[in-house]
Amino acid sequence: MADGGQESLAAFRDEIADWIDRNAPADVRGRDFDESDICWGGRNFVFKSEGQKLWMDRCSARGLTAPRWDTAYGGAGFTRAQEKVWLEELARLRVKKPLESFGLWMLGPALLAFGTEEQKRHYLPQITRGEIRWCQGYSEPGAGSDLASVQTFGADKGDHWLVNGQKIWTSYADKADWIFALVRTDREAAKHKGISFLLVDMTTPGISTRPIRLISGKSPFCETFFDDVVIPKDQIVGEVNRGWDVAKHLLTHEREMIGGGGSGAIGARSIGSVLADGDITDPHTVARAQKLEIDSLAFGLTMERYRDLAKQGGVGHASAMLKYYGTELNKDRYELLMTAGGSDALAWDGKYGALAPEWLRTKANSIEGGTSEVMLDILSKRVLELPGE
Secondary structure, three states: OOOOOHHHHHHHHHHHHHHHHHHOOHHHEOOOOOHHHOOOOOOOOOOOOHHHHHHHHHHHHOOOOOOOOOHHHOOOOOOHHHHHHHHHHHHHOOEOOOOOOHHHHHHHHHHHHHOOHHHHHHHHHHHHOOOOOEEEEOOEOOEOOOHHHOOOEEEEOOOEEEEEEEEOOOOOOOOOOEEEEEEEOOOOOOOOOOEEEEEEEOOOOOEEEEEEOOOOOOOOEEEEEEEEEEEEOOOEEOOOOEHHHHHHHHHHHHHHHHHHHHHOOOOOOOHHHHHHHHOOOOHHHHHHHHHHHHHHHHHHHHHHHHHHHHOOOOOOOHHHHHHHHHHHHHHHHHHHHHHHHHHHHHOOOEOOEOHHHHHHHHHHOOOOOOOHHHHHHHHHHHHOOOOOO
């Protein structure tokens, strides 16, 4: 449906709201959701309910898991304005998004920008249907913030690469079906020039994972090991030794995704509901909550502005600003939630459910995807163009 102005957009809103109301099962609507309600998809994903799977299937059949992707790639072909309406109506009707995935957030945009037509038609529809769950093989024990120092190496064996090395902080690697990884394929080239961007099936012989337990008690992160892993030559995105171009493009989407938690867009709890439950009347706490709500609204509008700018060529280094402010804002939100919840909030599984583990988990927000310090450094050098030391 074309976006022909406010009148047609209003008609589209009515149409999509009616579709949601008719198709969203009861168990994906009308309540607060937590991490256990997220549908990640993939070969081994266990749906929480029949309704959760039905909702994903119905949405993917209409391309609504990736609304702005072309219909040829499993999307709905929406305009930016239509996608915004879709998300607004999901929120208004309190309906859970049908699918969350690194494939949608990160790999998909990279494939759209750098993939071959064959790769797009092969991988993208599988992502939109929730058939493949992806993880990201970027950081290594000796290459975190200095990501271009990766040493996992792919030796050229003619029709394949033979890959050896280790990745760390690989989110959900133990649950993923495939991994998109940065692999050094030329040790003689400058460090940014000798990297390739490879797609690897996690069932390939020689790949193993080991969870890393966090202070929250959960293990979203893993170590991932490559021991003589054979990767076919066609499982590369972009050009050989030009993977850093793909990596930079993907990082802008990752930072936007991580920063999105600051606007309350990704799994954030309602501050108002916790304040009400706790019967909070302390003026200082109420004032903090009001300020945080205003800051969250302002940040949400800023995200929308930069998404509109992305249509004109991307947000570039400004993604560092979104990532920095969004993650710091999300940490502030959970600090306030813990304050409002009082001693009840400290219970691991009490009145507020998993609030305490969620609060602890937010401590990683300002580390993953690039530390806050690195984001500030990027902003100072690349956006503000401040002089070096």
